[in-house]
Amino acid sequence: MSFFILGFFTGLSLILAIGAQNIFVIEQGLKKQFVFIVCAICALSDFLLIFLGIFIFHYFESFFSPLVELILNIFLFLFLIHFIWKKLKNININFEINRKNETASLSSVIFKTLGFTYLNPHVYSDTVFFLGNFSKNFLINQKILFGFGATLSSIIFFFTLGYLSKFLSDYLNSNKVWKIINFSIILFMSSLCIYVLKNILG
Numbered sequence: 406m407s408f409f410i411l412g413f414f415t416g417l418s419l420i421l422a423i424g425a426q427n428i429f430v431i432e433q434g435l436k437k438q439f440v441f442i443v444c445a446i447c448a449l450s451d452f453l454l455i456f457l458g459i460f461i462f463h464y465f466e467s468f469f470s471p472l473v474e475l476i477l478n479i480f481l482f483l484f485l486i487h488f489i490w491k492k493l494k495n496i497n498i499n500f501e502i503n504r505k506n507e508t509a510s511l512s513s514v515i516f517k518t519l520g521f522t523y524l525n526p527h528v529y530s531d532t533v534f535f536l537g538n539f540s541k542n543f544l545i546n547q548k549i550l551f552g553f554g555a556t557l558s559s560i561i562f563f564f565t566l567g568y569l570s571k572f573l574s575d576y577l578n579s580n581k582v583w584k585i586i587n588f589s590i591i592l593f594m595s596s597l598c599i600y601v602l603k604n605i606l607g
Contacts, residue, residue, distance in 0.1 A: 408547040412554025415539065416455070418593045419531040420562050422492075426521040426528070430563060434570030439514045444563040446518045451532060451559035458537025459552045463545065474541075478605045481538050484530065485598040492591050539597075 420427075426447065433443045509517075522528060532555075540551045 407554075408543065408550040409554040409557075412536075412540075412551035412556075413558045414554075414593065415536065415551075415597070416451075416555030416558035417562065419535065420451070420559055421589075422587075426525060427566060429517065429521050430566050431570045433514065434567040437571065438509060439511055440567040442511065443514060443518050444567040446515065447522060447563045448556070448560045450519075450522045450528075452556045454528060454532035455536050455555050455559075456552050458533035458535075459540055459548050460537075461533065462537040462541040463548060475605065477538055477541070478601055481535070482598065482601045482605060484535060485594055485601060489591055489594050489598065492587050492594075495587075539601075 430443055430447060434440050536552070536555055540548045543551060
């Protein structure tokens with residue numbers, strides 16, 4: 406599998422979740438307020454954090470003894486198990502989107518977008534730790550392709566979510582659709598879990 410495609414679908418699986426950041430993007434799309442700015446901040450932030458994680462793990466590669474790699478893979482495996490478990494646990498939880506067309510200043514929207522992005526611990530666990538750790542054994546050109554693939558998934562996801570939320574509001578507000586999305590994520594992450602487990606077992 407191409408490392409670009411692997412990065413794309415891995416990144417997409419991480420980002421396709423019902424969270425505060427994604428719901429905020431949907432809300433801004435429904436309100437038609439600074440949609441481009443919101444989507445651009447989210448996508449650019451993912452780009453920076455993805456490559457921060459990739460290059461942190463690449464830079465410290467020389468410090469990775471077999472024991473350290475084993476420990477990191479175990480943490481990666483546990484993260485995947487926790488991620489899948491949370492998806493299964495929350496599969497039937499409903500969510501609501503604020504549709505009120507309240508006016509907000511550009512600075513207020515930017516501040517909220519940055520808050521939903523950088524004050525969310527899942528952003529760091531998904532981008533810096535997971536993607537960086539997952540790609541640690543790739544060659545440098547493979548890591549770059551993997552990172553750009555993951556970044557492209559963020560760009561497509563956020564801009565699609567923002568600009569189509571007005572037209573697809575009924576679908577985006579459908580718990581049935583989100584259940585199908587979550588089941589697809591669970592299946593993909595389970596396959597990654599098996600891949601990491603194979604690395605642990607040698």
